[in-house]
Amino acid sequence: MPRRRTATVLTACALLAAPLTACNGSSTGGGGTNGDTLTLVSAAAPASLDPAKANVGSDNWFVNLTYDSLLRMGPGGTVTPDLATAWGYTGSGNREFSLTLRAGVRFADGTPVTAQAVAASLNYARTHGLNQSWDSAIDSVTATGPLTVRIHCSSPHPDLPQLLSQVLLVGSVISPSGLAHQEDLGTASYGAGPYVLDVAHTVSGDHYTYTPNPNYWDKSKIHWKRVVIKVIANPTSALQAVETGQADVLGINSGQVATAKGSGLAVTMSPAAFVGVNLVDRAGVLAPPLKDVRVRQALNYAVDRAAITKAVVQQYGQPTDEISLPGLDGYASDADNHYPYDPARAKQLLAAAGYPDGFALTMETQGFLGIDLVTQAVVAEWRKIGVTVNITTDSSIGQWLGNATSKRFPVLGFGYGGASTYLLSLDWMLPHPTAFNPFASQDPQLTSMLAAAAAAPAAQAPALDQNVMRYVVDQAWFVSVLRMEGIYAFNSHKISGFSAGVSYIPDIAWNTVPAKS
Structure with missing residues (x-):
């Protein structure tokens, strides 16, 4: 990388x-x-x-x-x-x-x-x-x-x-x-x-x-x-x-x-990061099922985000389907629950895509900061719809960077701090290789939307940024699970x-x- x-x-x-x-x-x-x-x-x-x-x-x-x-x-x-x-x-x-x-x-x-x-x-x-x-x-x-x-x-x-x-x-x-x-x-x-x-x-x-x-x-x-x-x-x-x-x-x-x-x-807190699973092989190079948006959407519907959030961060976080935080320009409140928990619908989408019995995946995740806990919970949910996962867990940031950018894993566990849509897009959405987009996924419509938002006057940009978020959530580029609070005691x-x-x-x-x- x-x-x-x-x-x-x-x-x-x-x-x-x-x-x-x-x-x-x-x-x-x-x-x-x-x-x-x-x-x-x-x-x-x-x-x-x-x-x-x-x-x-x-x-x-x-x-x-x-x-x-x-x-x-x-x-x-x-x-x-x-x-x-x-x-x-x-x-x-x-x-x-x-x-x-x-x-x-x-x-x-x-x-x-x-x-x-x-x-x-x-x-x-x-x-x-x-x-x-x-x-x-x-x-x-x-x-x-x-x-x-x-x-x-x-x-x-x-x-x-x-x-x-x-x-x-x-x-x-x-x-x-x-x-x-x-x-x-x-x-x-x-x-x-x-x-x-x-x-x-x-x-x-x-x-x-x-x-x-x-x-x-x-x-x-x-x-x-x-x-x-x-x-x-x-x-x-x-x-x-x-x-x-x-x-x-x-x-x-x-x-x-x-x-x-x-x-x-005294305790103060504010939304600080989001955690989930990144479906990086969107062209199906290593995992052909991921090329079909219906499969990626099925993997989203299969996850009980509310249950995972409660188990991992208790009341100090919220379930979310997006990769933005309240208060940032790209946060769209209606995208938070775009994929309500619905394993039956997940199975229907898999069957329609030609995978009624599910399929197998390999995944990399981080064994620190609680990211692995979220990853394991997602994998357990996917198992219920027939999708099995072989997980590689890294023990250091350096090891994770190497694996994330190696293009050996079609799915990656992630944790990411809040950022504006423009800065976020440089890592996640534009067609160049990064640790959050190692296969340099391309979507001409998304790239065009991002360019328009970046050039827009400040008053118009938030609405355009929120449409970007709605689009990328609908295309199921990832399975975001929860956003967590940054908590301080003093x-x-x-x-x-x-x-x-x-x-x-x-x-x-x-x-x-x-x-x-």
Whole structure:
């Protein structure tokens, strides 16, 4: 698989489950540098501190502390200024995008944040970064003045404001010094964010220490004298740390909610990911039955999504037939129950397609993050209509990436974090090979619908995106089973400003502050 496709796979996994927790030494007051030490705990070490090569989701806190982004996205999806104060598309078709930068901003090393520096950083991200699938439409980035930047796209890209925010990291601006020392970007910080990495008190893979950036453009955004991120894999230990007052906030799973609430912790949640089975061999190369849409639809009708959802995530998720989340542009509420549980109808469709006795399949799935539990439940349901499955279960993301892109499996278990329809289409729906479309399935009508939605004015795009979702659900490209909540527990007496949102990673760098006593 081309490297440019790996990031979105890792993104999905990161958004699905990787728990993050935070510990606090002492905290008083509010606003400015008035907290002592905020210690965050991550379930895994970052893939890289280079924003272009970090994993969106699991690595955001490591990166966002030291790199300001061009734009800032809030939990409701609203985009606000950061390093850029004005932005927008020019002309029609979502191909030309301009930014005006904030005047007087310096990188942590004291050099100015100029349009030339921003253009160089964006060009590095689009040519060297893991997220090249998301910015593949960007053809050039140029400085048009000391503080103005123009982005030209070879095809419509309607999601540049989101792409350039702190959530997706592409707009996390790297200094000229950092670009001159690319070999160091993975273990050092070269940004213009509120903090800098304290290398002397950092051990890669174990703990990362951050101290305030003396050159930061808005000192009121610096709320802590020190931030430490410790790598601790055991979520039970993390919850116990919060319960004993050593920790402030952590990501938890559905089975920990009752314990967290019973300990007096506040709990917040938001739709975070969807899980199911991907029918990737839609041309029937390995599994001829999958070429028939009636067979793919039968596999959808055969699944009792409500029962599986209750068993896997209890009340902290909902059954769904689609691959979008409430609050995102492509979410169509009427597509959620397009395939009501109906095994009799499933058998009728199989018989009409020439498979009255069913058939056999091979499948790959992930043996982590709960994806395998959903996969096994689906397989059990299919067995009732005569479809048997031989499952290969992977134990690591790397192993899964290799198998998913090998074109040896016609069916894949999946977990994927929420994304806009345009970004989603780059992985799932357009005819090029990815881990979620390894056979590069082609559907001219779908491709045409996606092109129209990508070029549409912002006010018209959601309706077009929702029609895309209805179409791909009806064509049964996948068997989505459930969407699950991203759940966090925190001590509201110690911190405030911590909030979750759909397709959003809680903002530690700016918004999580000491609670007022």
